[in-house]
Amino acid sequence: MVRKPVIKPRKTASQERSRATVDALVEATARILIKDGFDKASTNRVAEVAGVSIGSLYQYFPSKEALVVSVAERHQQEITQTVRGEVAEIMAQPVERAMRSLVAVAVKAHRVDPKLHRVLAEQIPRVGKLEKLEAFNPENYTLFRTYLESHRDELRVEDLELASFVCVTSIEALTHNAVLHQPKMLSDAAIETLIDEGARLVTGYLKR
Amino acid sequence: MVRKPVIKPRKTASQERSRATVDALVEATARILIKDGFDKASTNRVAEVAGVSIGSLYQYFPSKEALVVSVAERHQQEITQTVRGEVAEIMAQPVERAMRSLVAVAVKAHRVDPKLHRVLAEQIPRVGKLEKLEAFNPENYTLFRTYLESHRDELRVEDLELASFVCVTSIEALTHNAVLHQPKMLSDAAIETLIDEGARLVTGYLKR
C-alpha cells in the first residue's frame, strides 16, 4: 500500500481542464510581467490572477523560472508565426531588397507584443535556468549568415561571420530601441523612414 | 531634553572615517554585483562584505537602490575619466577619421570594467528610482548630434536627429555585444577589426 508521490507529474496536462489551467497561468504571468514587471510577478500572485490555487501552479510549473520560460516561448512562437513565410521569400531577394525586407520584418517582430518583449529583454535576471533566455535569438544570426553565403558575389565583405555579427546586432538594436524606447517612432511614417535608414545602413556596408 | 532623531543625516559624511565607510560600501556592492549579480546583493551581505554594520549602511544609503545608483555613478565617472580629452579631439576630425575614433572610444569605455558594465546594463531591474539608470547615456547622443551639425557639409544625411539615433544605437550595440558577449572578440587584433568594420558601417551611412 505504498503511495508513490502524487506530486510527481508536474508536467503533462492530459485533460482539457488542466490544459486550461496551464494556459491561464501562462497568460496571468504575461499580464503581470507587462503591468508590474518581473519583481512583482510572485507565484502567489500569478496563481491568484489566474484564478487558480498556488498548489495547482506547482503541479505544472516546478518553479517561477519555468513559468517565465513558458511565457517567453509562447511569445517567441507568436513572433515566428507572424514572420513565417516572409523569411523564405527574403532569402531569394538581391541584397538591397533583402535588407529592407529584413529590417521591416525585425520591426514587425518587435511590434507583436512590444511591452512583453521589452520586459523579457530587459527585466528578466539572466541567472540559473533563465540564462539561456537570450535577448537575441541565435537563429537569426545563422539565418543571416546563410543569406550572405548564397549572395557572396554581390558583397564586398570577406568575413561573413563578422559581417553577420555587425548587421544582425545593428538591426536588432535599431528596431528594438525604435519600437520600445523612442516615443517619436510610433507613427507608421516614422517607422517607414527608420526601415529605409536601417536598410541603407547595412546595405552600404555589405554591397560591392 | 527632546532628542531630534539621530537617523536624520543619512547623507553627508564629513569625517574621514565615515568617508572610508561609504567607499567600502560602494566597493562591496560593486564586487558582489560582479560576482553574484543583483539578486544576491542583499543589503545585509553588502554590509558584511564591506566590514560594516547594517546600521551604518543605512546611515549613508537610504535604500538598496541608492547603493546601486552610487555604483553606477562611480562607474560612469571612471569611464568619463578614461575617455576624457579624446572626445574634444574627435569633434574636429573629418567624418571618416572621427567615426573610427568614436568606435574606438566606445570600445575603450566598455573595457573599463566590462563585468560591472554588463551587470549594470542587463541585470538591474529598471523600476522606481533605478529607472533613470539608462543603459544608454543620452549625453552620447547629444554629443554625436553636435558633431553631425558642425560637419553637415560632408554628410548625405538630412535628418540629423534620426542619423544620430541610427549611429549611436549601432555603435553602442556593436561595442557592447562584442566586448561583453563575444568570446571571439577578446584579442586586440579582433577588436581592431571590429573597430574598422563599425567605422565603415556608420561612415558609409553618413558620408556624402
Added chain:
DNA sequence: CCATAATATGAGCGATCACTCACTTTTTGG
C-alpha cells in the same frame, strides 16, 4: 456504478529580505 487516476485546494513553513532603533564608541572643538 465505482475504483482509480487526474486535478485542484490553500493554510502554512522556513528562508530571506529591506530596513529600524535604542544604544555604544569615537572624534571634535572649545
Added chain:
DNA sequence: CCAAAAAGTGAGTGATCGCTCATATTATGG
C-alpha cells in the same frame, strides 16, 4: 578635560517570497 556631535552597532521586526503537502474534488474507463 569634557560635552556634544558624529559615527558605528546588530538584534530584531514585519513583510514577502517560493514552495510543500495533506486533503478534497472531479473525470475516466471498465
